[in-house]
Amino acid sequence: MALRVGIGALLLAVLIAAFSLQRLPGPLQADVAADAFDAPAAIRLLDDLATRYPDRRAGSPGDQAIANRVREELRRALPAASISSQEFRSDTAGGERTLENVAAALPGQPGPEIVVIAHRDALERGAKAELSGTAGLIALARAAGNGRFRHTIRFVSTSGASGGGLSGATRLARDLDGGRTAAVLVLGDLAGSPGQAPYVVPWSNGGPAAPVRLERTVVEALRQEGLHARAETGLWTQLVRRGLPATVGEQGEINQAGVPSVLLSAGGTTPPAATATVDQSRLSAYGRAALRTLYALDGTSGGIGPQQSGIIVVGQELPAWALRVLLLALVVPLLAGAAIVGITLARDGHPLTAGIAWTAGCAVGPLVAGLLAIGLGRIGLVWPAVPAPFAGAAVRTGTGAGLVVVLLTAILIATVVVARPTLTRNATGLGRPTRVTVAAGVFTTLMLVELALLVVDPMAAILVLPALLAWPAAIAPLPMLEPIHRLGLTLLGTLLPVAAGLTVTASLDVPWTQVPWWLVLMIAGGQITPVGLLLMSLLLGSFIATALTLAPRRRRRVPSDRSGGSRRPPSDREARRRAAREARDDLADAYAEGAA
Structure with missing residues (x-):
């Protein structure tokens, strides 16, 4: 009887889950071309930054020097923006250091703001490809300064993120508010890893992932630039990334704070090698895709939807509540049967x-x-x-x-x-x-x-x-x-x-x-x-x-008596x-x- 009830409950849960599947929202698209992104200027800036600041370990003098340079570049690119800095102490891979986040906010109409983030530090000397995110950040700020955005656009240069730790992103996440922030775009390696498909990473370090619409918006922007992003929707990938949340991309800390965020990177969440080659054409394509994403996010008034708490199966999203119902349909019959077994065993003296x-x-x-x-x-x-x-x-x-x-x-x-x-x-x-x-x-x-x-x-x-x-x-x-x-x-x-x-x-x-x-x-x-x-x-x-x-288990040797027999009673x-x-x-x- 209990077995039949359990099978019936499971079939009912499967039926409920099947009817709860939701269509995935489509991407946001911009009608404006991304010609405002000046790729040659971004490449020249990247070359100059890599030459002047080769040693950029978090909290080092080189990190502080490039923070000052980024502050000046943002001030020139956005004369109408308010520039701010935030210093804090945090552990890094090199010990406890004083770190600094540099931000520039281009004011827009009242409402949620759009945030762009890139870290500037690097574990190894050189690391030019890893610096391409900072060059892309400044180039996007220049494009925003020459255009008109309805939303407030905030550009943030963080430190303490190379190789993980994410100290700057963690501190920034404390200040962001999901109600006041529409979306956060994290720029990773924008010029390295030639020949690899780009990554659009939505994962969190705890809690829901980025909204599906935000992820698909970045994927669509890449497609319009001739790039096809690597899929992150495999069933095993979702189980692992959500079941054991651990990512070294800065979007992980932002998503954990309840603010929707994705990472755009050429090589995933881990930093590229210090000697990785830089592909100028990829920096141009990634930069244009990032600008298209900003245009698309700025052009919508309906928002990008809630963070993803369910799981994507057969091209549709199974909500978290339906997944819990399925699991309960498996667990409750087990629990009921185990209770009966336990009562019987206890009655028999176990x-x-x-x-x-x-x-x-x-x-x-x-x-x-x-x-x-x-x-x-x-x-x-x-x-x-x-x-x-x-x-x-x-x-x-x-x-x-x-x-x-x-x-x-x-x-x-x-x-x-x-x-x-x-x-x-x-x-x-x-x-x-x-x-x-x-x-x-x-x-x-x-x-x-x-x-x-x-x-x-x-x-x-x-x-x-x-x-x-x-x-x-x-x-x-x-x-x-x-x-x-x-x-x-x-x-x-x-x-x-x-x-x-x-x-x-x-x-x-x-x-x-x-x-x-x-x-x-x-x-x-x-x-x-x-x-x-x-x-x-x-x-x-x-x-x-x-x-x-x-x-x-090893059996203890039982000493024998003088007659050669065992001292243990035969009945034992x-x-x-x-x-x-x-x-x-x-x-x-x-x-x-x-x-x-």
């Missing part, structure tokens, strides 16, 4: 709290290690600790980083070793739970994680769903499962989370040897929130409990086998009741 305490003890280790990483970040022993992730070029490990990783790993292991039996003994008086109770504990823990993610981030809930189904089944004493089957179920549950993590680190060019330190920086800086840390600890604790339960082994058979029978009966 202490389910022992398995829950055992799994909780396994989760305490990751939680304590994460909290310690946060504390080390607060006192400056882990840096750079900022609320945005870093790319591989900025994640440099040394002896100190290695020692911190080893220390946190040792604390994690030691805490699991101590907390696991302690919590179990305090909860039930038992030293070690049975497989049946551990399976119940792992299922209960993963169900709590799944329900929390349904509220917080349904994309992440999809990534955890296989573990919810596979890990408890791998532990349960089902007679038809051989050890190889249990190993396969365990690996199946880890497949999606591990694949998603590898996809994120690969997109950020983080070598696998630096992933532990990169993760420590994410936790210490706050990119992984306290709630996220708790859920991640529960997930990792469930995996540890599964692995420890399935790991083969038979009693253990009988208890195992009874547990399997109880579990089979419980499953039968749940299915009925």
